[in-house]
Amino acid sequence: MSTPLPDVPEVTVVGVPRLTAGFDLAARLDLPTHLAVHGPLPPLSCDPLARLADGIALHGRGGAGFPFARKLRAVADASARRGVRPVVVVNGSEGEPACRKDSVLLNRAPHLVLDGALLAATALGARTLVVAVTRDSTERSVRTALAERGLEDRRGSVPRARLVRTPERMVSGEASAVIRAAEGGPALPPGRRTRAAESGMGGAPTLLSNTETFAQLAVAARLGVDRYGQCGAPEEPGTVLLTLSGAVARPLVVEVPSGVPLRHVLRGAGAPPMAPSVLTGGYHGSWIDGAAVDGACVSRASLAAAGGALGAGAVLPLGPGTCPLGEALRVARWLAGETTGQCGPCRLGLPAAAAGLAAVLEGGGPTALEALREVTGAVGGRGACKHPDGSVRFLASALAVFADDLAAHVTGGGCGRPTAGVLPLPGAELPDGRDRAPSGEALAVDWTLCQGHGLCADLAPELITMGADGYPKLSGPSVPVHLRSRAQRAVRRCPALALRIEQAPAAHTEKRAIRSG
Numbered sequence: 001m002s003t004p005l006p007d008v009p010e011v012t013v014v015g016v017p018r019l020t021a022g023f024d025l026a027a028r029l030d031l032p033t034h035l036a037v038h039g040p041l042p043p044l045s046c047d048p049l050a051r052l053a054d055g056i057a058l059h060g061r062g063g064a065g066f067p068f069a070r071k072l073r074a075v076a077d078a079s080a081r082r083g084v085r086p087v088v089v090v091n092g093s094e095g096e097p098a099c100r101k102d103s104v105l106l107n108r109a110p111h112l113v114l115d116g117a118l119l120a121a122t123a124l125g126a127r128t129l130v131v132a133v134t135r136d137s138t139e140r141s142v143r144t145a146l147a148e149r150g151l152e153d154r155r156g157s158v159p160r161a162r163l164v165r166t167p168e169r170m171v172s173g174e175a176s177a178v179i180r181a182a183e184g185g186p187a188l189p190p191g192r193r194t195r196a197a198e199s200g201m202g203g204a205p206t207l208l209s210n211t212e213t214f215a216q217l218a219v220a221a222r223l224g225v226d227r228y229g230q231c232g233a234p235e236e237p238g239t240v241l242l243t244l245s246g247a248v249a250r251p252l253v254v255e256v257p258s259g260v261p262l263r264h265v266l267r268g269a270g271a272p273p274m275a276p277s278v279l280t281g282g283y284h285g286s287w288i289d290g291a292a293v294d295g296a297c298v299s300r301a302s303l304a305a306a307g308g309a310l311g312a313g314a315v316l317p318l319g320p321g322t323c324p325l326g327e328a329l330r331v332a333r334w335l336a337g338e339t340t341g342q343c344g345p346c347r348l349g350l351p352a353a354a355a356g357l358a359a360v361l362e363g364g365g366p367t368a369l370e371a372l373r374e375v376t377g378a379v380g381g382r383g384a385c386k387h388p389d390g391s392v393r394f395l396a397s398a399l400a401v402f403a404d405d406l407a408a409h410v411t412g413g414g415c416g417r418p419t420a421g422v423l424p425l426p427g428a429e430l431p432d433g434r435d436r437a438p439s440g441e442a443l444a445v446d447w448t449l450c451q452g453h454g455l456c457a458d459l460a461p462e463l464i465t466m467g468a469d470g471y472p473k474l475s476g477p478s479v480p481v482h483l484r485s486r487a488q489r490a491v492r493r494c495p496a497l498a499l500r501i502e503q504a505p506a507a508h509t510e511k512r513a514i515r516s517g
Contacts, residue, residue: 005251005424007137008107009100009243012268014256015231018219018239019212023108028141031148034111041115042221046076046123049217055225056237058217062091062102062173062210063284063312065300068217071207074197076124078205087201088121088159089182089208090114090131092138093166093173097334097424098282098314101241102211104253106131106138109215110145116214119221120207121159129159130201132178134168168426170283170338171387175208189385191342212241212313233259236299244269246279246316247422262296262303262315271317277324277401279423281311283331284390286397287324307397316423325405326419328398329357334425335391336462345388349379351462353395355475361409367468369410373399441479442504443487445472449498456499460486478504 013020022029022037029037044052053069060066079086090113094102105113114131121129129151133139142163146152151161164182166172172187176194179201181187200206216238220228229237236258242265245251249270256265266275276290280303288296292306300310318324336350356372364371376399380392399406408415443463452471457464462483467473479487479501491499 004097004426005100005243005245007100007103007135009104009251009253011104011108011253011255014254014260014265014268015239017255018231019105019109019112019215019241020255028107029109029111031111031145034109038112038115038218039222041119041218044119044123044221046072049119049123049221050076052220052225053217056216056220056228057235058213058220058238059300060210061212061216061241061313063281065310068209068213071197071209072120072124074195075205075207078198079124082205084204085128086124086126086205086207087128087130088117088124088126089178089196089201089206090117090129090211090214091173091175091178091208092142092211093132093134093178093181093187094211095134095167095169095172096282096284096312096314097426098243098245098279098316099312100243100251101253101313103135103138105211105215105241106133107141110141111148112215112218113211114145114149114214115218116216116221118159119217120214124207126207127159128201128204129161130164130182131161132164132166132181134166134172139163139165170335171340171385174385174387176385178208179206188340189342189387191340191384193384232257233297233299235301240298240310241313242298243314244271244316245314245424247272247275247319247322248317251424256298258297258299259302260298262293262298265298265315266293266317272319275317276320277318278308279314279316279318279394281309282314282316283335283394284386285309285311285314286393287401289401307401318422319420321417322420322422323361323405323415323417324402325357325361325398325409325415326417327421327423328395328402329354329361330419330421330425331423332357332391332395335387335394338387340385340387343382343384343388345379345383346385348458348461349375349382349388350391351475352465353379353392355465355473357395358475359473360406361414363409363414365410369406371468440504441484441487441501443474443479443490444500444502445474446498446500447471449496451496451498453495456490456494459493460490463487464490472499 050069050072058068075086092106153162166181166187176189177187196206232238242254286308288306288308296306332354336354339346341347352375359368376392379388405415457466464472
């Protein structure tokens with residue numbers, strides 16, 4: 001079974017380092033060492049900075065891939081039109097279990113990130129800088145870096161620099177969730193789509209971009225367009241940071257020039273020589289099969305052409321010894337548990353999709369597969385944030401790429417491989433401290449009383465779904481601790497008194513073993 005990735009995995013480089021320059025000199029580059037390695041940062045006003053970003057084709061490196069220059073100009077225009085000073089936000093909120101590249105930058109090269117953010121803040125005339133982080137080690141590093149520059153969170157400090165801590169959750173890295181957390185609210189999307197460039201933090205135009213994006217901007221400002229373009233693919237120059245995990249010798253963060261063959265990067269990480277499939281872009285990304293891997297390079301365009309995605313820079317190969325659909329189910333269940341509960345597609349659709357895949361793998365046949373496709377088709381494009389769309393994209397990609405395995409599960413006895421659990425997921429504790437471990441209790445239905453009202457599935461969709469026959473279907477053998485209250489509520493509200501909580505079989509077995517010992 002996989003274990004959660006370390007905060008700061010080992011870092012390697014293909015070619016000449018740029019973002020990771022100086023990592024061979026120190027575990028963390030303090031301000032004097034940073035300046036010795038990278039040199040002084042030339043100032044740039046807004047128009048030259050936008051032209052620089054255009055010239056190097058800089059896109060966001062957090063997953064969405066939005067052109068940075070367009071975002072910069074939109075913030076500048078909104079600020080001028082409204083007469084309001086903008087805000088600059090560094091999104092270092094990295095809550096996906098398979099991603100560590102931003103944590104590496106903020107832990108080991110925080111001043112490169114701050115260079116890019118301060119360059120943009122100065123160009124825009126912003127007087128507020130916010131850095132959002134998720135982990136203790138990252139918070140310590142950024143606090144130290146701000147102190148080394150004399151930046152403080154107080155009036156009179158220009159810019160006024162604030163550090164915001166967000167929980168380690170998938171949804172906490174979405175732009176609207178980061179802004180909400182910076183305003184003192186919960187790190188959750190607000191339930192409506194907004195444009196931060198027009199009205200972000202405190203209603204001000206807000207330039208929010210990913211950690212690596214600001215670091216790339218700082219590198220480009222020092223090198224210029226021509227020198228920056230000497231490395232990487234002509235249409236997407238520069239380097240890319242990737243987090244490699246899954247079926248690899250050890251988790252790595254790799255800096256690699258764009259355009260390098262993906263198979264070369266996988267070999268360097270110790271992946272199986274002919275990995276049959278690779279998840280690209282993380283848990284909101286897409287799978288590609290071995291044939292597509294052979295023709296893919298590290299770039300947005302190449303990965304998209306292969307059916308994958310650069311996304312958040314996470315690359316996870318699978319070996320031949322694990323069931324790929326079983327691996328996808330583990331992630332689908334985790335994604336369902338990450339819901340904010342603010343809209344039906346997320347709160348109801350994602351648990352239903354995970355339960356649908358489980359039903360297929362448990363021998364549900366064509367009927368279960370058709371129900372799964374119906375659920376995934378109903379979720380996409382209807383959520384209040386991007387989490388449902390990304391989760392369904394991951395699941396739909398798995399169904400398409402692993403079609404042969406899917407057929408084996410639907411028409412036969414399965415693929416014959418165990419689920420090894422090679423994709424990294426958090427442990428038993430949820431990011432907000434709730435316990436996801438089994439409670440030792442299970443839901444049970446008295447079928448002589450059940451009338452198929454469906455209220456239980458509405459109240460506890462993570463635990464109960466409605467089957468094709470119109471009656472409830474229980475999703476697992478035990479109720480997790482963090483869902484016990486929902487299970488109890490579903491029992492209390494059952495109009496036919498058909499639902500109950502009893503001791504789970506596994507708990508009975510464990511207690512008998514303890515007594516006999």
